[in-house]
Amino acid sequence: MKELPSKYYLTHFHEFLAFVSGPCAHLLSIEDSAFIGKFHTLCEDAQCLYVRGLNRKSPIIRRNSLFYDEINDHQLHLERLITEGFYTEVKKEHLAELTHNLTKPELAQVLRNANVSFKSSQSKADYLQLVNEFCQFEDFCAFLDPTVVLHRGQDQHINYFLFLFFGDLNSNLSKFSMRDLGIMPTQRGVSTDNARFDFIDEAKSAFFYAHQRREVMSLLPEQQIALAQQFPSFPTPQGTLANEHCDRFLLRLGKAILPHDQSLGIKLLAASSEPLAQEKVIREKYKLGEKEWVKNRLEMIIEEPDSEVLLSFAEDFLARKFQQKRTSTLTDMLREQSTTVLIDEMYMDSVEHGVKLFYQKQKKQAFRTENRLWRALFGLVFWHELFEMDSNALVTEFDYKPQAINQNNFYNLYEQDIETRLYRMTSAQITFKQVSKVMLEKYGRPNGIFRWHKSLLEVLAVFFDHVDNEGLKEHLRMMAKDFKNYADGYPDIMVVDNTGLRFEEIKAPGDQLRKNQLLTIKLLRKSGFKVAVTQVEWFLDPLQPYAVVDIETTGGRANQHRITEIGIAKVVNGKVIDTWQTLINPQRHIPQKITQLTGIDDEMVSDAPLFVEIAESLRSYLSDCVFVAHNVNFDYGFIRAEFERLEQSFRMPKLCTVREMRKAIPGLPSYSLANLTRHFGIDMTRHHRALSDAQAAAELLFIINEVRHEKANGSRLRG
Template identity: 35%
Template sequence: MQALLPPTYYHTHFREMMAFVTGLYGDGLGLDEREFMARFEQLGEPAQCLYIRMVNRKTAIFRMRDLNYPEIGDIAAAMDQLTRHGFVRGLECGDYRACLDSMTKPDLVRLAKVAGLPDMRSNWSKGDMVAYVHDLLSYDNFTEIEDIGASFVPHFRERVGFLLYLYFGKLNDNLIDFTLRDLGILSVKARETHAARFESVDDARAGYFYRQRLSELKAKGIDPNPLAAQIETFPAALSDHSQGLRDRLLYRLGQGFEACKDYGRALDLYGRSQAFDSQERRIRLLYAQGAVDEVKALLDDIMANPAHDEAYIFADDFYSRKFGGRRTGVLTELLRSGRTVVVDDLYRGYPEAGAIQALSAEGWRGYHVENTLWPSLFWRVFHDELSTAPVCNDFDPVPKCLRDGRFHIDYADAVVAKIAAVRDGHIADILTPARPPDQEEERLWGEVIDAFVAHAAPCAIATVLEAFAHNYYGLRDGFPDLLLIRGDEVRFVEVKAEGDQIRRNQLARLNLLKSAGFDVEIVRLSYRIDPQQTYVVVDVETTGGRSIYDRVTEIGAVKVRGGEVIDVWQSLINPKRPIPAFITELTGITHDMVRDAPTFDQVADAFADFMEGAIFVAHNVNFDYGLISAEYRRIGRGFKHPKLCTCASMRKHYPGLSAYGLAPLSREFGIELIGHHRALNDAHAAAGLLALVNEQRALKE
């Protein structure tokens, strides 16, 4: 049952946020923040509630008619107190654009008509209307037409925004996470120890500035000139975090000027940024301008002092192609060197599943692990340290030491001891069931970890885990898609579908794994019709047609390979709810038949095993697939397979028929269908349609 919130829950959340920030930063808070909180405390609770209600909304301009909060009581009295204490103010010239933004399109049309601006059209977008009025109608003339006396603006929004930034570490304009926590929707595990996210409030203020400017630059068509003109007044970056934000802002500004073909300004901005992306763009622009000596010097510097592996790969590759005579890039050569594996055409969109299926013919057991295996293993090895390490707040469960890259420093003894234990082959002795807080648990995940550590070389595992201890966030992406295990062999495979490219971070991770001692490979997929592809033709019976509400009552499944039925699977399922009478009349499935049947969670493993490596086929496939996927979601599991719809495929390959339902098609093509609307019977009939579809697919390949 969902929790009920008290009427002024938002007031409790706001005060909780302020108390948390005060407890972490204390006297380090700036005068503005301390003054705001002191003045806030002087307000009565109704006025505090009204102020919080306003600043939690995106609306910039308010009128009394906008404020309808029964839990506050006397809104007018609360507003009067806010006005007397300076928490709200009347409109000023600087609010003009926001005031226009708050108007509806009909109001803007009326305003333009009264102001004598006849060119505006009612079919314009609101943004175009606002820009038109703002450019042609002065604020003074606007106030003569519109009654702004009853309008007001909440004061101190910037200070509230900064307090939220201190708490969340990102731009945030509300406390919705607190609400979701109290409703039980968002799972939050309280920690005993917390650490300030920022080294100082001044550093946080710099980060807040850069975050705001970056957010502004996201708008399409933004002019970079006004912001670029203020560069000399930008706040100093006092930490790696704020320096990273500053560098990103300079890079975005450089992109803006480059897009406008102002290459001189772009080069200047890229040169001011320490970000690798800026270095790369600067080198490419300089090379295009013929500044060969400067480019060589920059590349030499990167190769001598690379910020990370990707930077070195770029510099070495660029130098080799432009000055060393190599015709193709290292990434292209690497991709071309990969072997080609043929998979069924239906695996388009499911390349990893297709590769696993194809490589299983070589005896490999494949797992799609990508960027989840190593973080999960790292958390299982260092669970004791990570579970007690300070976090920045309870909504951000990743310890601060991981974000800052200090884990190997703050827990140096544990890192040395545990990496040594792993290298000596004792990893099983220190593993726990933990997983990264942002990673969902899957049924096979424990099996994957156990199989991996049982067969992989201990020294190789230790090398990669040690790299994670030093740079957890720097290694958060780019790892190969698949883990393959065959006997005592372990291999990592990067899968590339047609048209895919190798990225530099992927090459860097392949190099890391290879240098650690792992076997790595790149596989390129070629899509064809595979006559030996395995299909599972499925039909479900349910309590109704809505996957959100209704439940499965029966599953019938027929496994087909090479045009032959090789296995079947069937089960009645207890839906744990009444079966409507019209459903019983249609299917013949009664309450008595399912009363002692297993529930879905009791058959989920068996059905998943039956589906392994197969393509999911059904007549009107989205219905059956959607119902089964919903059942797996209810038990916290995923369900993902390539799909084929026999209804849509028959329409494509056999056009012009009078009807494409399962029964009419079965009659048309002489397919036996006895006991229609029982799952296994319908699945057998759909398997007959699959054979017809595959005949046509093979002819048209």
């Protein structure tokens, strides 16, 4: 890993301030500018000392922790920083921050100062609760001495500057370090000559409501109610982003105080334009018996809907509450528009993969798509409009999503260009050529809309071979109009058979359709796509193939050591139908202790194939199987690591014979392979050789599956 210069953090801070005082100069108040000017008057070491403190999570800083080798004369510079207000004494308004910064013994000291009884066995959380309930500011006297503890000053400016730079309240200066270390990829080459806002009142307003929205959930109920009562005096939100943060703030605060003050909660929710807030108001009003108001409101929404989300809710709620319809749209879709498939229970942890294999065994094309396909289609089709047409699309190199996507006004800003793009998509083949060209030119570029993956082009090729072009254009148009609500919730898999292309949302027993999934499915159907809801039932498939695997290695860590041998026993219907075995040249020395254990030495593997030479045949042999091993994560982890070294992914459903044997035959003194084979009288030709161990683990699998079948049959009889 790269090493950063000793004062890297100061270089980053100057880069940060250059953006704030340059392109964002018009967004700064007199006080903001004065703070920047004051910082620049500090000498380098004093600047370093302040920026070091900025990188702390807590604004409460113990003075003796501000000593760094690269900074000279700490005390002198610290006194200057205190005089200039960069650090201050801990005051009453800092009490909550101070409390959370104290250790458990220090909290105990505060409780003793306040004569509050407590037990040493109580948790720190209990101590905090007692301190918050019974202790006064004076009880913290031992921790208020400025020669011991300081409070970081000027955070109101820094937090606002971070908001201007990153566009959110969750980012901090550590991103610069991660960029320089190569940990965080950024949009290199993005110009930083643009600001996120045109006017200071928009920037300040967005920052204010973003802060209020974040703080709501950290408040106690009585504090939330007090905040709600103050809301009428809050400034009117200015600009798109401020209004969005205000709406979400009201949604969050209104929901939080409903149990404590229903009337006030409803009032706040009604002031929010968020569809979920409007939905909550209608539900609460219905509970209060205001049915005529609710009916009128629902009919108004249906006549002039503000969003598809609210329209979908209104139609469903009106039908169920006022038209004697007993079930929701979600329930209807599951009951009337779904199919059922039987999948082996080994796929419980990867149900979509199990259904995909189910179709592939029927010689149908099936792909995992979910949100990946539609996000990729949106990003690739509109790449130019999203990232290249407007110099303001990305403000800094740390941005991934364009501002128009973050503010959900992409279509409003670029309607003519979007419609021109869609007009030129005269056929699916032409669209695929355009998309393929973008992929070749932009592959791997971070974009915040979708993730690149090597199989994407294959999936897109199949999709465009069967898609209705007009339906595709209509759906992309809807995504452009409301990306916030149509960026997720897409069906799990895409299937192509002799009936054409369809999408399927997979639901295992107990799973429910979520509202965003319902909304997206309805929109896809509206655009002409076939969408099914496929419900899975588990069973024990005797024809399910298992690949029982064992490996030998040069050591115990997959990221450091290498495979020396692989043995596989393929099992179908309770029988070993085939075996596969090979030594592998690990390209490194095999330790003596490993040779003593396995009998495999450097000479034995010197002429053996490298992993890269057997990778494809191994993948082919494992295809469609459940990966089984004794302590499965060991064997699976090593094979996955070998594929990752080749920059290939490796993913299979897994079964661990240790875990399953514990469930099937509980209470044995040991579940090691050697002890289990001894207990069950399983013959082993050579322990710690891959194929011998794999064949022994296969015998354990037979026992496990016999118990599983007995339990399954017992459950059916009881049912």
